[in-house]
Amino acid sequence: MKYVNLGTSGLKVSRICLGMMSYGGPSVTQPWAVGEDQAKKIVKAAIDGGINFFDTADIYSAGVSEEVTGKILRKNLDREQYVLATKAFGKMTKGPNGGGLSAKNLHAAIDASLKRLGVEYVDLYQIHRFDPTVPMEETMGALEDIVRSGKARYIGASSMFAWQFAKFQNIAEREGWTRFISMQNHYNLAYREEEREMNPQCLDMGVGLIPWSPLARGLLTRPLDGPEGQTERAKSDGFGKHLYDDSDREIIAAVEVIAAQKGVPMAQVALAWLLGRPGVSAPIIGATKLHHLTEALGALEVTLSEEETAALEAPYRPHPVVGHS
Numbered sequence: 001m002k003y004v005n006l007g008t009s010g011l012k013v014s015r016i017c018l019g020m021m022s023y024g025g026p027s028v029t030q031p032w033a034v035g036e037d038q039a040k041k042i043v044k045a046a047i048d049g050g051i052n053f054f055d056t057a058d059i060y061s062a063g064v065s066e067e068v069t070g071k072i073l074r075k076n077l078d079r080e081q082y083v084l085a086t087k088a089f090g091k092m093t094k095g096p097n098g099g100g101l102s103a104k105n106l107h108a109a110i111d112a113s114l115k116r117l118g119v120e121y122v123d124l125y126q127i128h129r130f131d132p133t134v135p136m137e138e139t140m141g142a143l144e145d146i147v148r149s150g151k152a153r154y155i156g157a158s159s160m161f162a163w164q165f166a167k168f169q170n171i172a173e174r175e176g177w178t179r180f181i182s183m184q185n186h187y188n189l190a191y192r193e194e195e196r197e198m199n200p201q202c203l204d205m206g207v208g209l210i211p212w213s214p215l216a217r218g219l220l221t222r223p224l225d226g227p228e229g230q231t232e233r234a235k236s237d238g239f240g241k242h243l244y245d246d247s248d249r250e251i252i253a254a255v256e257v258i259a260a261q262k263g264v265p266m267a268q269v270a271l272a273w274l275l276g277r278p279g280v281s282a283p284i285i286g287a288t289k290l291h292h293l294t295e296a297l298g299a300l301e302v303t304l305s306e307e308e309t310a311a312l313e314a315p316y317r318p319h320p321v322v323g324h325s
Contacts, residue, residue: 001049001050001052002300003015004281006154006210008206008207011154014050014053015281015282016282016296017054018051018053019285020055020066021056022039022287022288023035023039023065023069024068033060038288039068039072041290042293043073043076047077051297052081053083054082054084054085055085055086055124055210056085056086057088058088058090058109059091059128062092063092063112066113066117069117074119083124085122085156086113086117087127087184088105088113088125089127100133101131102131102134102142103138103145106142107146110122110125110151114151120150123153124155124181125152125154126158126184127139127143129158130164136168136171143155155181157180158184158212165198169205181206184210184211184284185198185199185323186322187199188213189216189251190251191319192313193318209280210280211274212323214271214285215270217244220255221265223266224252243322251315255270257311265298268295269312271285271299272303273304273312276309
């Protein structure tokens, strides 16, 4: 395993982050999530492979993902051996203040997350989305309080427009508060709109990229003539259905060709491309089967030539901005 600093912070993370959204058991919103027994096997294999970075969120399986994540990690590693990240924004309790980025919700959310995770602090506390109903100063002030209280070591953000992220960072700098060290954005071979503004801005600010959906919901792992939409997630993933379109077929074909030439799974080609992009610290991969993890780890050994990279990038067509809500 290779380790890098997350952005220009001192926090060292494995180049692959294991996303814990898939663990906690089936729910109304995540019927494809696997139970604790299967999660144990995958997380243990991830640890054996050198992964030290694990990302979850309070909203995943209505909090059960955090419970399972904390339980498995506590049984396998000492607390200082792993980097634990979680997120807040989604509605977790009844009433008008049960979600979002208000000071009231963020303070309640971090306490609830720590209780479910069974830890005294998280390494990376992230805002899951942008909340236009709350003053940015209030959100950043609450996050500063959370860091100063020792409940989080660092803070990060997830999908939003670049100007919004810049404004958050500027408020923190102006007030002498903690700044974001990471951006968890929607970025992969089939969706590269982040290269226009967000990625260059993060590079300039020393912010590490930890992209979600690095394999485009599995789109970049399946041949064009293979079965489509047969997985439990594909059949129930309403959010994923609007992220990609038919223009992505040429990209899938390019991945398939290069994977065949190199004799590796398509997933490894797609991940190798992303790992080579400027500013990318650790793509967040999901795994419900052991071979998903094995393929992701194998991507670290795949090197793409300039010609191969150009062939993968050539078919891209501009997409509408998606994934911010």
